[in-house]
Amino acid sequence: MTLTEVAAQAKPQSTRARGSALGPVLAAPGVIWLLLFFLGPLYVVLAIVFGRTDPIFRTAVPVWNPLQWNPSQFNYVLSRIVGSQGIFGPALLRTALYVLVAGLLCLLLAFPVAYYTARLSGRWKGLLLALLIAPFWISYMMRMLAWVNLLQDDGLVNRLFSMGGIFDVRVHWLTGQPVVVVLGLVYGYVAYMILPLYAGLDRLPQSTLEAARDLGASRFASFWRVTLPMCRPTIVAAVLLTCLPMLGDYFTSDMLSASPKTAMVGNLINDSVQSPGQTGQAGALVMLVLLVAVLPMFYYVRVTSRGDTAS
Amino acid sequence: MRSPVTWWNDPWRPPRILLAVTFGYLAWSLIPVLIAVIFSFNDGRSRTVWQGFSTRWYFGDPVKSVWHDAALHTALFQTLKLGLITTLITVPLGVMFAIGIDRWRGRLPAGANMLMLVSFVLPEVLLAVSLLFVVTTLPLPIKLGTGAQVLGLVTFQIAYPAVLVRARMATIGTQYEEAAMDLGASPLAALRRVTLPMLLPAIFASTVLVFADVIDDFVLVRYLSGSSSTEPVSVKIYNTARAAPTPALNALATLLLFAALLAITVGYLVYRRMTRGDNTAGGGIAAFAGEA
């Protein structure tokens, strides 16, 4: 043990000196806000899912007392997931598939870009980073709309493939093509993956990597056996940060393919929420997505807080 | 002159594949936007066929240009209004939250911290639907519209300043504040006169980032909007995309893009100035974006 380590362990917890009363006072507004407007609404969702419907308008009526909760709407949704009446099952599976594929594609795209920017770009680092961050500040809707235009039957993409009239390419990109929706998801969310990857890769100690090369490993081997394992937590955090929000996406499928063939769980929720008689079911779907996402979310929290304390 | 084979196999060669991928990605990412901006200057009504240069969609066309169409104005104002109000509420709330949690030991703050991080990765539609239920079923003084939208946006964005400030505090460490208190300052005074000024870059960076994120938000503001005067630009684009969009929409989005770029540039320059000579802050865009 070095001297500094001993000293660090010997230092008493100086809560007294840092004003232990100040902490709660400062944090209180934020905590109350989160409780009221983040956790609280989740209870309202429960009250609506387990509530009843107005017989004429079929709007949802919340029931506040848990003892009077009626599980019929929740059961309805659960029973429609698998089996002969499994109308929701395909959409849920499809969502999982799209998110997985899109996440993988994002990673395959983001990692090289982040790696290059973090370690190899030299004096262009600042400019590259600015360009990489740029999509955050361009309206997401505008970017999607730009793609809708490019993908129209007479749009630039088809015209490009036609190569000036050599071929006559008129692919219908915008009519329910899963490929287009997945690529749309990648386009929209990959920027969220690049930044954390960049940050993590930036922190890797150059000395270790150089040591691997000095010891005779080829570029590929040193990458595979040294770099990759070292940035595993970063990759996990970045993937979670990108894929979890994708679960709720509905507008990508809406704009790029107005077809039921590519409906995701976000579309199911969006279609049911304001539809008479189906609001409770929308709430049940919300709960389902929450339950599915909760484990990865807590895992993400653990990974990032471990990162915090391991500075 | 080396032979092409030698050049290709040069052991000190730059990473060509990575370079190609990076440039390819940048092109793929930014070219559609460039095209959208270019078509905002289109003379005709088409958004795919170039018909000549004109500024009619900005102020020329007496009915449908951004300058003349009241609906587009309202959308622009609503976007900026939401951005300002949300940022004004979120940043102080988030900063205080971060500082408070940092010095409060216990289960409750750990739980609150976890809640805050969860709100960071939650799919937005879940929060939007739950708040929609709250506003439409409980007799709150807040109705659908700007009030509800601000509520949702603040809840969604509060993690941003909190995370940035906490990261910065971790980098600074506690020594300055403890030194101040050893010299006789009360905890509050130490906070006010030592810690806060050191946190200013992070606070400023989070302000700009929250603003940029809010003016682009779609899911929350759409669910919680009331009449069309409370629909910001993103919702207008979505609604009109499913009807009959004209290049005026491109013009609107371009204007918003320039506003955001301006905010970011000014913010970054001010941030650079603030952290001049301060070697605990990483200079550079990465630190500004909170990823240092």
Added chain:
Amino acid sequence: MPVPNRPSPSRRQFLQRAALLAGGTPALMLFLEACAKSDQTSSAPTMKIASPDKPATWDIAKDNEPIANGLAPEKAATLQLYSYADYVSPDAIKSFQEKYGTTVQVSTFNDTDEAITKIRAGSVDYDVFFPSYDQIGKLVNGSLLRPLNHTYIPNIKNVWPVFTNPFYDQQWRYTTPYTVYTTGIGWNNTVVPADIGALKNPYEALWDPAYKNKTAVIDDWHTAMSMVLLKLGITDVNTSSADNLKQVGEQLTALVAATSPKVTITMYTDVPTGQIGLTQMWSGDIINAQNYLPEGVTADVLRYWFPTDGKGLVDNDLMVILRGGKNPVLSHLFINHMLETESAKQNFKQIGYQPPQVSMSPDSLVADGFVAENIKTAIVRPEYYDVGYRILELEPDNDAAWHNVWRAFKAGGS
């Protein structure tokens, strides 16, 4: 750096916290229950449904009398309209604004379910709403409408006489007509050269795999599903037969497999550009498509089919005044303005949907330049309303059954 181990809560602390939780929860329940908005269910669990065989005369509640005669329009007000996108002509709005010195704001909805949910939630103050009559029962029973004062709307004399006493609102207490339209099949001749109208069962063309990825259906549950019923030869488009609904579900699944249609309401912009080749379409949309033709393309490419004997889906949209609106006088005046012949013609030109104006004879519309020769099948004739099939309001249970089939379709079943 390891986090120091916290001492686990002592027994006392644990008991304190448990007591707090146990005591607080019922209190919270009571509080929430007291806070919750009072139910708005009407006393009767059934609702009066209007149909051509059983015309409905809606009651006017004591606390919902029409406004008094001869009031002045509200000053410095903003009239709020709530309609589909591109469904009210900007020029007609402009002339109204100039005439009464007021501003008009249009909010849009994507489908009628969403619209009525938003209105019912009570947090919006729209003045004039443009529904179809298949929601009139809900709107009246939910006390969402303001009864009309006929003295403000003298232009009612301009519309087809049947609308002063329609089956869905006898004595026109709550509604005036807005547009009339039929629902048939529209197609773009360059993408789909065949004459769909000459087929034995034109609806079947939507299931033809030769048109894969070029088709669309209207994003409205009742309209789309009724078309499937008509394709099957079932003429009761408001059926409550579980068997029929099952067949519709199967047909819809087959449709997705055969031609993968888009489900949208953008036909009026997508058919003229050829983005959609063959689709179920509203007659107003194909007429409106004339306004959205790309450069160098004439109205020659547009085609529309509707059964010549009138035995297809016929409908009309309404103008109603919402009770939550703040400008009742201006709302009446706006309705009157839209029923004026000049504004109606302007509206027709810009939105494509035909107004039921007495002075606009169906035979003169082609000559007057409103409708191109090759889509004159889209012109709505009063005779259609004698034999055509109308989409009516459904009983709540039937409504739920229909919505379930539609939702299974939209979830992309297979």
